[in-house]
Amino acid sequence: MTPFRRHKGIVAPLDRSNVDTDQIIPKQFLKRIERTGFGEFLFYDWRVKPNGEGDASFVLNEPRYRGASILIAGKNFGCGSSREHAPWALADYGFRAIIAPSFADIFANNCMKNGLLPVTLDELQVAALIENARSIENYELTVDLESRTVTDIAGFSASFSIDDFQRHCLLEGLDDIGLTLLHEGDIAAFEQRSRG
Amino acid sequence: MPKTLFDKLWDAHVVRDPQGQPALLYIDLHLVHEVTSPQAFEGLRVAGRSVRRPDLTVATADHNVPTTDRSLPIADPVGAKQIDTLRENCRDFGVQFFDIDSVDQGIVHVIGPELGLTHPGMTIVCGDSHTSTHGAFGTLAFGIGTSEVEHVLATQSLPQNKPSTMLIDVGGTLPEGVTAKDLALGIIGQIGTDGATGYVIEYSGDAVRQLSMEGRMTLCNMSIEAGARAGMIAPDETTFTYLEGRRFAPQGAAWTRAVAKWKTFRSDDSASFDRTIEIDASGLEPHVTWGTSPGMVVPVTGCVPDPAVAESEADRRASERALEYMALIPRTRIQDIQIDRVFIGSCTNARIEDLRAAARIVKGYRTRQGVSAMVVPGSQAVKRAAETEGLDRIFRESGFEWREAGCSMCLGMNADTLEPGERCASTSNRNFEGRQGRGGRTHLVSPMMAAAAAITGHFTDVRDWKFK
Secondary structure (H helix, E strand, O other), X not given: OOOOOEEEEEEEEEOOOOOEHHHHOOHXXXXXXXXXXXXXXXXXXXXXXXXXXXXOOOHHHOHHHOOOOEEEXXXXXXXOOOOOHHHHHHHHHOOOEEEEOOEOHHHHHHHHOOOOEEEEOOHHHXXXXXXXXXXOOOOXXXXXXXXXXXXXXXXXXXXXXXXXXXXXXXHHOOXXXXXXXXXXXXXXXXHHHHHO | OOOOHHHHHHHOOEEEOOOOOOEEXXXXXXXXXXXXXXXXXXXXXXXXXXXXXXXXXXEEOOOOOOOOOOOOOOOOHHHHXXXXXXXXXXXXXXXXXXXXXXXXXXXXXXXXXXXOOOOOOOEEEEOOHHHHHHHHHOOEEEEOOHHHHHHHHHHOEEEEOOOEEEEEEEEOOOOOOOOXXXXXXXXXXXXXXXXXXXXXXEEEOHHHHOOOHHHHHHHHHHHHHHOOOEEEOOOOHHHHHHHOOOOOOOOHHXXXXXXXXXXXXXXXXXXXXXXXEEEEHHHOOOEEEOOOOOOOEEEOOOEOOOHHHOOOHHHHHHHHHHHHHHOOOOOOEHHHOEOOEEEEOOOOOOOHHHHHHXXXXXXXXXXXXXXXXXXXXXXXXXXXXXXXXXXXXXXXXXXXXXXXXXXXXXXXXXXXXXXXXXXXXXXXXXXXXXXXXXXXXXXXXXXXXHHHHHHHOEOOOHHHOOOO
């Protein structure tokens, strides 16, 4: 997994709550058997009109947000289907962090398996950042996992909490299957006990 | 110390619980399907790993299978390749696979219980959020992503942080015509689609005890739509009666021993929960969603809400956006909303009892002209049972299509989709934008409500239905 330590990047505001994983990556793109290449289908039904043209009104199609690598969105981001294709698509598109007031459980887990950092800030902070991303040209944030902070150059600073172990795994880019297999003996012992 | 049902299941499955790290939980049953598994099997291959317990792993193809004639080749080459890939993976790694032509094929959350694979006290995972369905049997069952699927394949265990516990106690009795689906929608309407995020819900109370296993599965299935990690119901005689004699259920002396053990899987009387919600079932009505999130729901006697009265600015904008997508005007009576399509199916509502309830409504009636309606049984076994009872004939004579088993139009990965602008009464679980087809407009309802809408062409209060 790609480690996540500190990332500075352009911020795109997606001012919607309850963005579900069906929106992040619609079902017609779930038939592929690879992990890669989902970025071009990210938010497909919002980015691309039924006639195949880009929808200029969608935030990610605005030229100023091209190259954005931090997404700011409303509460309960990533709800619905457990499809890991959603974080694959976000990461493949170029996002490294998502900031929202809350995330759906499975989605947040899936992000952390893919070096994509879900950052929970409170609603007022998120609202302020959305406003900044709209009003300030090339608005950038720095997300620092080591210090657990989100900052900008104008003085915005917020800290966020994250599970210590998940933070450790992200910082180091650890493969958790490898970690678990270090305890194969415990698993075998558990199986032995349950049989008895 | 008194324990909740969840605590008991959790404690019984902890392989190791290191300080400052997630606990490692043992997984008793891993269900696998074609959409969320190919990258996991590929990961095993790349790392040179095997499936630790193929005997605790069961696969089927459900999400993108066609529901039309199964003897024909699958028209969609990409979808076909995904199913071929699962077949190869199961063969290479020694996993039991209920293939598309198997008499046991069906939606993974329908066939698990039906085959008796789901036992009280188990931990069950699947790369599918509706894994919560199995909680109806007193299991800890939850959906996982593909990286976690790979983890479970390789280690039969999963690192997990302990969630909080929520008790939803449903007193009273559900009125005639009000079902487990309406209860689930009512709960989500009350607590919101993120109301249970971070929690495992236990459902209790008289109204829950009175539910059949099918109803309990519907209720637990929808837990994820409230954001819950899992939903569960303590097993009782209803559970044991359902399971007894099923193919993979314990038999003979093992059955007696199992039931004795299963009876201990209940919350102790004085166990405490992090949050408790009480609901009176007697006052519930049939529910219909009006928006693009399962929490956007009102009773059938209600109206489309006015965004102007939303609780927050964010809710107001979400409502306005939803109404625009759904092409609905505030304050429209729910029963005045006309529909084009009806879908009776999905892991939420495609079990035999659901089909019986829907058939009872449509018997002797014809679908409204212009309404296209289909029934997609949850499994081939449900389909056969329904055909034995003559339900297929009732549906067909009423103008419904009668299909092969699969997820079908719940998520529209196969050819079963809504056309842009079409409005559908659906027994599935998600009314997200485009879920059933781009531009499609989904209203979530119970099987009876969907059946009635097919006949009248608009949402209709099934409590007033004239059965023939």
